[in-house]
Amino acid sequence: MKIFRSHVLVCGGTGCSSSNSALIKQRFEEKIKELNLDEEIQVVSTGCFGLCEEGPIVIIYPEGSFYARMTVERVDEICEEHLLKGRIVRKYLFDESAREEKIKPLSEVEFYKKQKRVALRNCGVINPEDISEYIARDGYMALGKVLTEMTPTEVIQLVKDSGLKGRGGAGFSTGMKWSFAAPNQADQKYVICNADEGDPGAFMDRSVLEGDPHAVLEAMAIAGYAIGATKGFIYVRAEYPIAVHRLEIAIKQAKETGLLGKNLFNSGFDFDVEIRLGAGAFVCGEETALMQSIEGKRGMSRNKPPFPANKGLWGKPTIINNVETLANVPQIILNGPGWFKSFGTVKSPGTKVFALGGKINNTGLVEVPMGTALREVIYDIGGGCPNNKEFKAVQTGGPSGGCLTKDHLDIPIDYDNLTAVGSMMGSGGMIVMDEDNCMVDIARFFLDFTVDESCGKCTPCREGTKRMLEILDKITEGKGTMEDLDKLEKLAINIKETSLCGLGQTAPNPVLSTLKYFRDEYEAHVLEKRCPAGVCQSLLRYIITMDCKGCTKCARICPVGAIEGKVKEIHVINQDKCIKCGACMDACTFHAIIKK
Amino acid sequence: MIKGLDVRANERQFIELKEYIDSIRQSQGILMQTLHKAQEIFGYLPIEVQKFIAHEVDVPLAEVYGVATFYTQFSITPKGKHKIGVCLGTACYVKGSQLVLDKLSKELKVSVGETTEDNEFTLEATRCLGCCGLAPVMMIDGDVYGKLEPKKIPEILAKYKD
Structure with missing residues (x-):
């Protein structure tokens, strides 16, 4: 194996890729070649480093130098100074790294110091498109151990003992889930990895798939052995093209290496994995809807029981685990439940x-x-x-x-x-x-989401959330009454109690929690017809301040002729005529128009 | 009124789709994959394509139509030359992506989900694109634009016009 004196790690996660990290990597490779350093220095595209705000991120080892907000233009200088002459280019480092006399390596930066990486242990460390890098980090050792030294019952017991709970949301014990499926007799059982990460603003599953896809494959094979399944499906969002691409590579490499397929580790155990793409339906994150979708149908949830462990995909016993949950499994097998329990709380370890x-x-x-x-x-x-x-x-x-x-x-x-x-x-x-966010507007935003994503099967969710949204719209338009708040609460409780699946049962939560903790904001909208944060458009007033130079630009652009004033005199907006389109504010070059 | 798809003129595309279906025919539950592929080939899922799939995959047309209209990524109407997707994930929303969407809607004179009269742009609100570090974000034909402000919109659109 080739030994390199230095490694340049370029983040290839979705965030950094969106700001051109691929071009940065390419320029590093070109320049390193130009400097004749390509035998000594390796450029690696890794998964997400985590600090997306500072992207695109480049880390150079062995120093652990943390270059933030990289651009293609900076690459040449870093190559010439840092890689050729060994002088770290301080001005391009992440602020905190360069603040003190001694340069802080990545591991000592505040953002990373308090973290403990188990599920993300390989993200930003290995090249996810090379199975040998995963293997070098003890990859597939847990699968080997399970297949050669343990019985399925022992595996399930070990996972149970670790106290691992499902990381997808509900927090159900993973070991228990496996133990329900194991005793069921069937000609075929399935393991499904739920990678339909639909929560807006959550991207940990995507990062694991992009940065460490083999960990998920290994865990699926372990789960398969534990419950007696030979077939796995990964149901992943079609909106995650990089994750899908890396999974495809990982599955191909694992098959070529004999770590997926027939007779793994000569144990007689077969396991195969197939990718299935979603098509943009939030409800498919719910397990019964997800299975419908894999079967090629509309993703609509159904009543439980029967639970998937008894009757799942195509009526066969099935377990469904989330990506992050699975990423923990190989580590738990290798290090034991005691190690896993040494982090976290008694009830929620890890x-x-x-x-x-x-x-x-x-x-x-x-x-x-x-x-x-x-x-x-x-x-x-x-x-x-x-x-x-x-x-x-x-x-x-x-x-x-x-x-x-x-x-x-x-x-x-x-x-x-x-x-x-x-x-x-x-x-x-x-x-x-x-302080600039309106909590009523946020509640309305989430309801708008759930109304759109409700599959429409059960009435409380389909009709109830819609009625709630109508009330919230009314409130944000300044037409709400105090009875509306009571109605909202009553509806919310009913929907929670009577909906078919998790989507409806939890949909009212954003409304209930904001009603509880930010009632004063609701009341300001209803009683004073005022949005304290200045977000709700209908409750805003556009006002021209003393900074107005009387250029007449606003008066000319106003589509309803609501602005009056003479040249070089302060203009005034007629509030009765104003339709609050904001055109005047955009047009004003003196920032003299504010909304309140 | 949407014109029907000229099946004869698109014969090559139908052959491509058939070859794909043949390659996965032995798997179970292939309707979703087939629709994905069909949309990639035709750009959308006209009724003629749905009929073809129903026949090839052997599921009722009603079910094909049901699935095609259930998932937001499938479209049964044609899209404009450039697809604009403004992220309305929570991180983008709290940082003002609604204002970006409103501005685009005003500039292009279309509502969300519509295509401009000249068939140049389709404006859509998308779910979380996952680059929350760049919020607010929009995507035009696969290119991501981050840290947006409404006033940057006309300049960005100009790049795609003519």
């Missing part, structure tokens, strides 16, 4: 990956032990809200979760704690909101 987004400085992916306080994630790792704005709320769990306030910041994050305060873990999306 780590959890969160996708930080919204009004936060360090947008990205973080993996922390369960039980870490929200405050640590949002402030210590996430760096708080940008532009000195005040933190208002954090939304966890996507459209099924709720909004939490600054009073909840010290809650240790785990499944039970989040549910107790009216939100949920969900898949781990964490969207931070500041």
